[in-house]
Amino acid sequence: MKIPVGVLGATGMVGQHFVRFLQNHPRFELTWVGASDRSAGKKYRDATSWRLDGTMPAGTADLTVEECKPGNAPKLVFSATDASVATEIEQAFAGAGHLVVSNSKNHRMDDDVPLLVPEVNPDHLAVAAMQKAARGWDGLIITNPNCSTIVLTMALGPLVPFGIQRVVVTTLQAISGAGYPGVPSMDITANVVPYIGGEEEKLEIETQKILGSVVGGKIVPLAAKVSAHCNRVPVVDGHLVTVSVEFASKPSLADVRNAFDTFRGKPQLLNLPSAPAVPVIYMEQADRPQPRRDVERERGMAVFVGRLRECPVFDYKFIALGHNTVRGAAGAAVLNAELMHAEGLL
Amino acid sequence: MKIPVGVLGATGMVGQHFVRFLQNHPRFELTWVGASDRSAGKKYRDATSWRLDGTMPAGTADLTVEECKPGNAPKLVFSATDASVATEIEQAFAGAGHLVVSNSKNHRMDDDVPLLVPEVNPDHLAVAAMQKAARGWDGLIITNPNCSTIVLTMALGPLVPFGIQRVVVTTLQAISGAGYPGVPSMDITANVVPYIGGEEEKLEIETQKILGSVVGGKIVPLAAKVSAHCNRVPVVDGHLVTVSVEFASKPSLADVRNAFDTFRGKPQLLNLPSAPAVPVIYMEQADRPQPRRDVERERGMAVFVGRLRECPVFDYKFIALGHNTVRGAAGAAVLNAELMHAEGLL
């Protein structure tokens, strides 16, 4: 018996990624799709301009789109709603007793809402109790970070024990991160756009929160300083980041490398269905990872790290790559739900 | 009466950039082209697979290619020779009394060879006297930096008075920087290659030398720490860099901005033919400069800076863009020669 799940904002680009990612899921079955009034009442196939490679999953195509209102939706819903409406919709569902596992940014920085990367901060789920108490909800809102934040925090996760003090990160982000129609081709063909609105702030503060601790039932961000430079590059899928990092005391290069290689988190221990066997994969080749060549490995759920070397300014520098629409969005939320299911929180 | 000049390695890709850049030059006239034995004796048009946009300059096409040996070459020669032969050829010419203005990397880091960015360190020409003395040459070798270094040092030049302490820089470099055939399209189409052999080291140490001082007739590098992350992106022309910088004491943002806006160097004071009127142009738009849209402005000789803002880790961060094959190569060398001519060093 699979657990029925729904997707809020299912006809949009992020919603489509959820629909595709949930196809053939061993524990969850997508039985309910919600979208705007305009789409409600139509078959999903008719309400949706399918933008992803391949064809629309047949089972979902025949579902009738519902309005984004609690009622007959399953208890577990993934939120792919637009930021302009996410606050209201997600709170309505949480208030009505639903577990809302959200990819939207609206509640990410609330200090009683977990901003979850299951390999890195599964203990942050502990603030859920405070959320329910403070807000008087039967339900709950859980969020995953921005797509570039996930890549950075997955790569920094193994290094937390060394005492992260300062991080300078530059991103080279794929066009799929901007949705559809997203980035005009006139802007990005044979070009770089050295600005993504709001991205640097998100990358800086979300990283601090994720790497932070639960103190007194609340999340206290890590005191590390993080500075981000965000760029859009003409790559289809995969965010690449260059990272310089300073630690409380400098470990050996072998220690850092070993931390990457041996890093395993709860998803691996619990053998969650969407968890990559090895969450951080170090590549030896001098010029890897590369977005087009590596992003689809491990079904897009691992983060690839390479080029670990001494940094003349801080302690070490390296690069990391992750799949922005899989590990950085739909896959992240589904893994969050799998963790909660395994922990008995559904 | 124009000054006759020659180009060593004139049939290669960098040589072609020199040929194009020298076309219609108001003070220099390209009268002599040197290349390998294989090409010597042929017309330039027959010895050269012209790879640049547009057509080969007619005047040069009819020149007969000579071997790269001193003799009947003009006193002033630009060197676009390959690193594998540059040391021998350039020393032979300097020994025979030629002024060798080189784009090759071989002598860049010699402490008696100026690594010149005319707006930034024209005083480094003073070590020429020591070079002649130490090497017993009538001639002289002058070099320009690596293409990415020029972009960074032109942008840092105005900030030297604030006391540069630490710099973390990530580059997004154009494919033209790798020459022809250069980067295979299978490597870079819709992809990023996060490694360029030797580039990070060059960017780090050349920057320190350029921003250094002449002490006792020798160049003493700046003690600032520089850490570089170099990447190839699918852009035709134009290297973009993201920069985080720490100063001895933090100036105001307005002071930094003013430093960019008011920066002028000797090329501007002397009104050199290839000098941009404003060497560092600050762009106000949130998403500029961009390589494809801005790189051809000012005939490729200015550096464009944008996105100046507070850095949570250091003092400030910003981006800079320059034309790698113009300001970063042929144009740089020609501007070096123009400066030496204006200073009476020819």
Add this chain to the structure above:
Amino acid sequence: MKIPVGVLGATGMVGQHFVRFLQNHPRFELTWVGASDRSAGKKYRDATSWRLDGTMPAGTADLTVEECKPGNAPKLVFSATDASVATEIEQAFAGAGHLVVSNSKNHRMDDDVPLLVPEVNPDHLAVAAMQKAARGWDGLIITNPNCSTIVLTMALGPLVPFGIQRVVVTTLQAISGAGYPGVPSMDITANVVPYIGGEEEKLEIETQKILGSVVGGKIVPLAAKVSAHCNRVPVVDGHLVTVSVEFASKPSLADVRNAFDTFRGKPQLLNLPSAPAVPVIYMEQADRPQPRRDVERERGMAVFVGRLRECPVFDYKFIALGHNTVRGAAGAAVLNAELMHAEGLL
């Protein structure tokens, strides 16, 4: 004394191309810009998101945008209006005595409206008399073809004397042809979109009209059959076409080549300011013309032809390239106006 001109729809993408192309024009001076109600009353600099490379022409930036209504507009207006409003606006201006030189598609196929390519069918201006008579206008509407049609008809123009019977053409069209935001980068990055709505029909019927004759004061299309396959490719500027053509009787290859080489039209004879010295430039290299390398030559106003060879199915095949936003749009319209001015039709 320059002739004052206006641009209808000046704030849009096509309008911006007109603004840029008219900058420093020796005979026309842009003194009036019209746009939608929403923009009217603002300075052009404030009403316009400038999308073209380089910066907005200073003289135009300070103009106040007017509504697209006749009144104080100059007699000569270029129309860059959107198809949804072009019929009404252009007829209003023509009715009020203006000469409307339009890039819009709305009136192109009217049999009393010249669809003008000045090198190819300047005699079609003769139908202007009938247009005025039939419509009771003091003014006049003149159109230029679709961007891909111009490339094809410029290349076929020299071959008309051989009796064109059948043409099969495949286009590889640049993204700039779709305006801004135009083609989403998710659609075209490392991809081909083998469909452009309405483009094949335009290319087929406009070609027949342009190559047709004026009979009894009306334009009679050429009876040749034309079949078009239109594709969007990830190129910034420049439409490339492959052409197979059958003639009434097969000329020699040398005759065809000679026809390309010696082709000159009225713009060349009259030495019009925007006319390329040689309208059709044949390139000898096996792999040229190429969009990125050749499109900017001759200020984008010539068409480049290459690869002329026997066709196993028809008589000959070849390729042609033209700049879609210059020769294929703004430059085409301006050249049309220059011709009319030279012919005393202003």
Add this chain to the structure above:
Amino acid sequence: MKIPVGVLGATGMVGQHFVRFLQNHPRFELTWVGASDRSAGKKYRDATSWRLDGTMPAGTADLTVEECKPGNAPKLVFSATDASVATEIEQAFAGAGHLVVSNSKNHRMDDDVPLLVPEVNPDHLAVAAMQKAARGWDGLIITNPNCSTIVLTMALGPLVPFGIQRVVVTTLQAISGAGYPGVPSMDITANVVPYIGGEEEKLEIETQKILGSVVGGKIVPLAAKVSAHCNRVPVVDGHLVTVSVEFASKPSLADVRNAFDTFRGKPQLLNLPSAPAVPVIYMEQADRPQPRRDVERERGMAVFVGRLRECPVFDYKFIALGHNTVRGAAGAAVLNAELMHAEGLL
């Protein structure tokens, strides 16, 4: 018990495609890899710069590379040898009793060598008897066509019954078709290269041979006229072709569509392991198939057709897409071998 197979030229780009395609094959097991003297004696992992996405198959990595000489090679060998050596090597293997299933061009046009597309001309295997007789070989050489030819002939295969008379085809070919390093990025970034050496001739004459008949033990090419325009576009994988076709008598559009939809060949009847269930898949959407979005479907072994419509010059026009390195190379050869195995010809 799987059948052991070898790959000639296994370390090159085409050879790597064979190695990857044969991984986990249900009937064939790659046990032998041959390459040049320079590689012989090394482990495959050490002799090969792996250029494909993902990692080198572990089983092959440990094989020792042999010289390309018959002896201990398996009876069935796939040839990925370079054209410069393919004639000698393939004949040596065929002479020594091997079945050489070749992707090289050298023997494709010999009239006693099948140029096989299993869905289209499986009857051409009948000339094998003559080949053995005429050449005095125990072995045999079988070839598959050029990558663009396969896409065209798979799409024309269903239409053969209508009597194909004339075909005009324009290709938009992926960069992977040129191998590695292949097309320089400076040539193809944001550009089209309208020439591929030898490609048009191959596409024209190979198509005629494949669609031809076996008469008197020899292959007689189809008398249809074929004219090809070949272009390289910045796409990673997937050749797209536009096709205009004339038939002996014009069928209805429904008949043509039905021919595509119902087409099945011997690989489908025999349920060969690498055969796509439906070899020609018609896509209804106006703008499909597209290379990046569709090329990986059906493991790259189907050909996708779309945009079937009336042609003003001939009878009908349409587009087709196929995976050039899978269906157009390694997958084609393996399917050829599967057919021969199923027919008892091994």
